[in-house]
Amino acid sequence: MRNYQYKFIIFFIIFNIFCNNIPADEAAPDEDMKYEIAKYSNKIFYEGNNDLVKKEIDLFSKKKINFKAQTTFNIPVKISLENNVIQKIEDILIDVKSFNEIPYYSKRTGKTTALFKDISILSDNVNEKGNRIIVANTTISPFKPCIMRFEIIKEKDFIMFKAYNIDKIKYWVLPIVDEQKMVILFAGELNKNIFSCYGLGVADTGSFFVFRKTVEEEFNSRSEAIINWFYSLFKIKLSGN
Numbered sequence: 001m002r003n004y005q006y007k008f009i010i011f012f013i014i015f016n017i018f019c020n021n022i023p024a025d026e027a028a029p030d031e032d033m034k035y036e037i038a039k040y041s042n043k044i045f046y047e048g049n050n051d052l053v054k055k056e057i058d059l060f061s062k063k064k065i066n067f068k069a070q071t072t073f074n075i076p077v078k079i080s081l082e083n084n085v086i087q088k089i090e091d092i093l094i095d096v097k098s099f100n101e102i103p104y105y106s107k108r109t110g111k112t113t114a115l116f117k118d119i120s121i122l123s124d125n126v127n128e129k130g131n132r133i134i135v136a137n138t139t140i141s142p143f144k145p146c147i148m149r150f151e152i153i154k155e156k157d158f159i160m161f162k163a164y165n166i167d168k169i170k171y172w173v174l175p176i177v178d179e180q181k182m183v184i185l186f187a188g189e190l191n192k193n194i195f196s197c198y199g200l201g202v203a204d205t206g207s208f209f210v211f212r213k214t215v216e217e218e219f220n221s222r223s224e225a226i227i228n229w230f231y232s233l234f235k236i237k238l239s240g241n
Contacts (some may be wrong), residue, residue: 005109025213028149031192036037037071037073037231038072041071042067042220043070044057044060044068044088045070045072046070048187050189052153052160053198056185060183064221064240065204066204066205066219067202067203067216067222068203068223069200069201069223070199071200071227073197073199074194074195074196074205075195075235076193076195077193077238078240079239080109081190081200086154086155086159087204088237089234090154090159092234093159094132094150094154096119096136099116100116102107102114102224102229104223104225105225106221107217108217108218114141115140116140117139117227118137118139118145119138120137122135132221133149135148136149136150138223139216140172143169143176143213144169145165145169145172146169147165147167148165149163149166150162150163158189161186162183162185163182165177165179165181165182169182174202174221180201182204183199183200183203184199184200184226185199186198195234199230200223201220201224201226202223203223
């Protein structure tokens with residue numbers, strides 16, 4: 001009984017801090033985006049044919065996952081296809097420091113805060129397969145700083161971005177998410193003048209026995225925030241504006 005009471009108190013503290021961030025902006029997400037981006041779902045529904053994406057999803061399917069949020073959307077490409085569209089998209093994805101600007105809107109509180117803060121690059125390399133690998137120290141409020149790995153794989157008309165935590169994600173000294181248990185996956189394929197995208201965020205936070213629904217909403221909405229950010233940037237950059 002004492003162990004149960006201890007866990008309950010600890011998670012009650014985490015819940016209150018997790019869900020009551022200091023507001024940076026009271027504005028809700030762009031209303032237009034709600035109609036242009038497909039609805040988020042907690043079911044795996046990838047309908048593309050790319051083997052890399054299928055392999056990643058297959059790995060997720062074999063693991064225990066508490067929370068997941070995913071969506072699809074299409075971006076019309078209005079710039080010349082001779083301008084190396086995939087490279088322009090990669091330039092957006094590898095600009096990890098700009099993630100400090102990603103707004104996070106909490107549906108529960110109706111407030112907007114920064115999704116990340118204090119991102120610093122630890123290494124930036126291209127591996128033997130030609131994939132860009134970036135390792136960075138990041139902070140996702142209200143948790144302790146953790147190291148994340150960002151990998152970008154690209155082919156002629158395809159690009160995939162994967163980000164996951166190398167460290168445990170902790171609140172104070174308490175591990176909330178183990179290594180490689182919080183993953184953001186984004187993939188896009190260029191077909192003529194349409195960039196078709198798939199975004200997925202997953203997390204395994206262990207056995208939450210209290211506040212599960214609220215914690216699920218908070219984790220999933222963070223996945224939505226980074227995918228929405230990519231959507232907005234792609235829409236601007238690929239329109240030629």
